Amino acid sequence: MAPTPPKAFLIDLDGTLYFKGEPCPGAIETVNYLRQEKYQLRFLTNTTAKTPKMLHAQMQALGFDIYEDEIFNATYACLQYLRSQPKNRCHFMVDDAVKAFFKEIPVDNEAPDFVVVGDYGEGFDFHALNHAFRLLMNGTELIALQKNLYWFSAEGMFLDCGAFVTLLEAAAGTTAKIMGKPSETFFKIALESLQCSPNEAIVVGDDITSDIRGAENTKLRSVLVKTGKFKPDQLENPVAKPTWVLDSISELRRLF
Numbered sequence: 001m002a003p004t005p006p007k008a009f010l011i012d013l014d015g016t017l018y019f020k021g022e023p024c025p026g027a028i029e030t031v032n033y034l035r036q037e038k039y040q041l042r043f044l045t046n047t048t049a050k051t052p053k054m055l056h057a058q059m060q061a062l063g064f065d066i067y068e069d070e071i072f073n074a075t076y077a078c079l080q081y082l083r084s085q086p087k088n089r090c091h092f093m094v095d096d097a098v099k100a101f102f103k104e105i106p107v108d109n110e111a112p113d114f115v116v117v118g119d120y121g122e123g124f125d126f127h128a129l130n131h132a133f134r135l136l137m138n139g140t141e142l143i144a145l146q147k148n149l150y151w152f153s154a155e156g157m158f159l160d161c162g163a164f165v166t167l168l169e170a171a172a173g174t175t176a177k178i179m180g181k182p183s184e185t186f187f188k189i190a191l192e193s194l195q196c197s198p199n200e201a202i203v204v205g206d207d208i209t210s211d212i213r214g215a216e217n218t219k220l221r222s223v224l225v226k227t228g229k230f231k232p233d234q235l236e237n238p239v240a241k242p243t244w245v246l247d248s249i250s251e252l253r254r255l256f
């Protein structure tokens with residue numbers, strides 16, 4: 001049986017459309033092509049230091065023709081999750097712009113229901129981590145906006161929020177609920193917004209542990225691109241198996 005032709009693409013941002021502050025070669029043209037061919041698009045990112053509005057401004061400045069309501073990040077997924085919880089007092093370890101995005105959620109720094117960890121940069125000091133550790137030891141649940149261990153900027157590599165989440169999990173003997181990729185919840189929110197079934201959408205990303213594993217968790221087909229964080233040894237004993245592997249997103253139009 002021929003595979004179902006796709007109706008939609010769920011495309012990663014960092015490392016797939018841009019890298020180190022510059023658009024990936026051919027990425028802008030590929031987005032334009034997909035739009036012209038009437039595919040539905042969603043942009044799924046684990047970047048949580050920015051709200052969808054800020055990401056939209058950044059993508060437009062880079063020259064991408066995308067809309068704010070096409071951008072899904074873990075911050076948005078987390079807000080949806082917290083709204084659905086009967087008790088949702090939170091201690092937030094996120095930067096101020098992201099905290100403002102959660103303004104409807106009650107803050108409780110002493111006896112919260114959840115510790116929510118996102119990109120916190122230099123906020124991750126001993127005092128802040130130890131406070132979170134104590135809350136977790138008292139039974140507070142841990143939510144991670146995402147669990148990427150590191151990321152690349154023009155200045156070099158940086159520890160990402162996942163490194164601190166892993167530290168807290170190990171110390172407190174707990175497991176974080178992950179809001180971003182590769183969680184199935186995240187991909188399902190995107191599919192629902194498209195009114196697509198899993199076999200009608202294709203994930204495109206550079207990260208085998210978040211994009212490709214997330215696609216596999218949600219039974220979506222996927223394209224791994226060899227840009228951004230991709231390293232050849234990831235294909236030797238892959239943690240997830242992409243349907244296709246391409247040198248970059250610019251080759252997507254050879255397939256569709």
Ligand SMILES: [Mg+2]
Nearest residue numbers: 012014015206
């Ligand atoms: Mg990426």
